[in-house]
Amino acid sequence: MSATENKPLAGRxxxxxxxxxxxxxxxxxLVRLFKKAGADVRVVMTPxxxxxxxxxxxxxLSENEVHVEIxxxxxxxxxxxxxxxxxxxxxxxxxPLTAQTLSKLVDGACDSMLTAVALTARCPIMVCPAMDHDMxxxxxxxxxxxxxxxxxxxxxxxxxxxxxxxxxxxxxxxEPESIFEHASELLSRIAGSSSGPLAGKRVVxxxxxxxxxxxxxxxxxxxxxxxxxxxxxxxxxRRGADVVLIAGxxxxxxxxxxxxxxxxxxxxMHAAVNGQADADIIIMSAAVADFTPARPSESKIKKDxxxxxxxxKPTADxxxxxxxxKRDGQLLVGFALETDNGLENARGKLQxxxxxxxxxxxxxxxxxxxxxxxxxxxxxxxxxxRVDLPVLPKSEVADAIIELAVLGTDPDAIDPLS
Ligand code: CTP
Numbered sequence: 001m002s003a004t005e006n007k008p009l010a011g012r013x014x015x016x017x018x019x020x021x022x023x024x025x026x027x028x029x030l031v032r033l034f035k036k037a038g039a040d041v042r043v044v045m046t047p048x049x050x051x052x053x054x055x056x057x058x059x060x061l062s063e064n065e066v067h068v069e070i071x072x073x074x075x076x077x078x079x080x081x082x083x084x085x086x087x088x089x090x091x092x093x094x095x096p097l098t099a100q101t102l103s104k105l106v107d108g109a110c111d112s113m114l115t116a117v118a119l120t121a122r123c124p125i126m127v128c129p130a131m132d133h134d135m136x137x138x139x140x141x142x143x144x145x146x147x148x149x150x151x152x153x154x155x156x157x158x159x160x161x162x163x164x165x166x167x168x169x170x171x172x173x174x175e176p177e178s179i180f181e182h183a184s185e186l187l188s189r190i191a192g193s194s195s196g197p198l199a200g201k202r203v204v205x206x207x208x209x210x211x212x213x214x215x216x217x218x219x220x221x222x223x224x225x226x227x228x229x230x231x232x233x234x235x236x237x238r239r240g241a242d243v244v245l246i247a248g249x250x251x252x253x254x255x256x257x258x259x260x261x262x263x264x265x266x267x268x269m270h271a272a273v274n275g276q277a278d279a280d281i282i283i284m285s286a287a288v289a290d291f292t293p294a295r296p297s298e299s300k301i302k303k304d305x306x307x308x309x310x311x312x313k314p315t316a317d318x319x320x321x322x323x324x325x326k327r328d329g330q331l332l333v334g335f336a337l338e339t340d341n342g343l344e345n346a347r348g349k350l351q352x353x354x355x356x357x358x359x360x361x362x363x364x365x366x367x368x369x370x371x372x373x374x375x376x377x378x379x380x381x382x383x384x385x386r387v388d389l390p391v392l393p394k395s396e397v398a399d400a401i402i403e404l405a406v407l408g409t410d411p412d413a414i415d416p417l418s
Contacts (some may be wrong), residue, residue, distance in 0.1 A: 006028055011234060011255065012187055014039045014088035014123070017114045018058070020048025022164040023096040023130045023173035028175040029369055038182070042085065043067070044114045046101060063311060067113045082113055083413045086120030087403065090190070091316040093183055094118070095156075096130035096173045099141055105153075106144045122197065126154040127322040128179055133169025157181050160267045166283065186324040196240025202279040203241040206286035207374060208248035209356050212315070215297040220312075223370035224287035226250030228335075231398035232283055233258045239402065244279070246272045248286055266292060273318055277325070281406055283333040284319045285359075289372075291315065323354030333357045333405050339364050346380055357405040367391030379404055387411045393398025 009288040018027050019148040027043075034041045045055060047069070055066035066079060086092070094114070096102070101114065101418050105127075108298050110116045118125065127148060135141055136158055157180065159172040174182075207229020211219040226247055234255035243258045246269060254260045263269045266289050273282070291312035300306045319334050326332055334355045336346035339362055348362040360378045363369030368376040368391070375397045379387045389400055404408035 003268075009034060009184060009187065010038035012039045013088055014041045014091045014183070015060075015085055015092045015117065016062075017042045017092060017094035017097075017339050018043060018045045018049040018053065019096060019098045019101040019114065020046055020052055021096040021098045021130050021173075022052060023360035024049050024052035025178055026173055027095060028057055028061055029180055031058055031178040033176055035061065035063070037180070040064075042088070044117055046112050046114050048098075068112075070113045070116055082116035083120045085113075085123060087399070087409075087413070089121060089123045091123055091183060092125045092126070092185055093179070094120045094125070095128035095179055097127040099129075099131050099135050102127070102129060102141065102144050102148070103163055106147050113222075118228045124152070124154065125187065126156060126183055126186055127171055128156045128158070130158050130164050130173035131171050131374065132163055133167055133171045136169070136171040154186055155181075160207055185216065196238070198402075201241045201281060201308050202276075203233075203236040203243045203281045203283070203363035203406075204227050204273065204276045204279040205236065205243065205247065205283045206246045206248075206269060206318075207233070208250040210248045210269055210289045210315075211264050212289045213265065214293050214308075215295045215299065216302050217382075217412070220289060220293070221235065221249075221289070222287050222289065223307075224248070224250075225371055226252050227373070227394050228375060228398065229283075229285035230255060231395045232401060234395070235398040235402045236281075237281075237408070239407075241281075244276050246286070248274070265289075266318070268322070270316050270318045273322065277322060278327070278330075280329070281331045281333070282322055283401075284322075285294060285335050287337065288318060289315055317353070319355070321404045323352075326354055331356050331406060333359065333401070336360045338362055342375065343378070343380070347408065348383060350380055355382065357401075359401060359405075377401075381405070383402075 016023050031041055042064045043058045043062050043066045045068050059066040066293040068398050104115050143183050145155050159174050160170045161172045162168055163171050205400050208226030209222045209224040211221045213219050228253050233243050237243045237257040245258050245260045246261055261272050277281055294313040295309055332355045336349050336358050338345045342360050342362055348357040355368055358380050361368050365376055367374045374391050375394050376391045377389050
């Protein structure tokens with residue numbers, strides 16, 4: 001069985017919104033199903049929901065902090081989390097949805113973290129209304145559900161059965177397994193439909209190291225694992241872009257919905273990039289080798305070779321080449337790996353290579369560099385903007401780069417989530 005069969009929702013981000021109905025207890029099982037399927041789950045609850053199931057329960061099961069208050073005490077600067085959560089999610093699933101929160105969603109109310117997130121979410125929203133039968137069939141509720149449907153919200157109708165009141169009728173929250181299946185089906189529909197702020201845009205991302213051949217068994221390379229580039233490809237695809245990922249030798253699986261071209265040397269990567277040079281957005285995150293053996297050997301160099309020929313010659317600078325023929329409207333993003341004089345060197349590369357943005361990182365800094373799950377970068381723009389990001393998981397750094405550099409999102413709106 002492959003990893004994706006085992007974890008059908010690997011890399012998917014589910015934001016679960018829980019409102020205050022008796023069926024809220026079922027969300028513990030739902031969180032477990034999503035986690036078992038490999039999804040990353042975050043939870044927002046209305047204050048009333050926390051009377052039915054505790055934030056501690058859902059926080060423990062989701063392995064993430066649960067958000068309840070829109071203005072949490074003692075958390076200065078966290079008020080933009082409703083925006084960050086809305087940008088983060090692939091799906092905002094509200095289950096159970098009470099009559100009260102339903103009417104707030106229809107009205108655009110913004111009195112809790114959950115209702116605020118519903119207004120900022122760029123991802124699809126799915127709701128699972130659950131209430132007593134007579135409420136469920138009331139014309140006010142039916143009309144509110146129709147309104148949500150007409151705005152593109154996926155409404156999973158309640159089931160018929162025994163209700164908390166003791167009555168029998170329609171209004172029961174479906175079992176976690178049914179909600180899980182419905183949400184999974186919706187996620188695969190979304191993946192096929194290419195909607196999102198980058199729909200229709202062609203994005204090329206390069207990732208990983210290159211290998212320069214010394215002889216048939218030896219090469220020059222570097223420590224790049226490709227993680228940053230793969231996360232960038234994933235982040236762009238998730239926003240609806242048509243993504244080509246040109247990858248050096250790495251052992252990572254291809255993000256969903258991304259076309260991958262594997263290459264080995266700088267020359268191979270250059271040729272592959274040239275084939276896509278008219279893309280709308282090109283992000284060169286690959287750690288391209290600057291030198292290659294001038295005369296690679298056709299046969300294995302034996303150890304008794306008195307002095308192996310290790311003469312090196314410079315490789316072509318792929319990004320400088322792209323910059324020299326950048327077309328109108330094309331966006332070029334480069335990376336700068338600097339251990340000393342970072343800002344100055346990065347600004348130099350930004351100008352010399354005719355880039356729109358450059359992402360500066362220093363592998364010597366804590367939380368940054370090769371082989372770590374996190375990175376700490378500074379983004380510099382040709383128009384002198386500068387954004388310093390804190391140490392973040394590479395997936396969140398990728399989201400921030402796409403939001404800031406590609407979509408032009410205000411830096412204040414992409415505060416880290418935790
Ligand atoms: N790059 C490239 N082709 C090369 C070398 C680098 O396209 N032959 C790209 C990288 O993918 C990155 C940017 O140029 O986006 C800067 O790479 P970096 O290694 O930081 O700098 P160099 O230009 O190689 O300069 P130096 O090694 O002197 O720092």
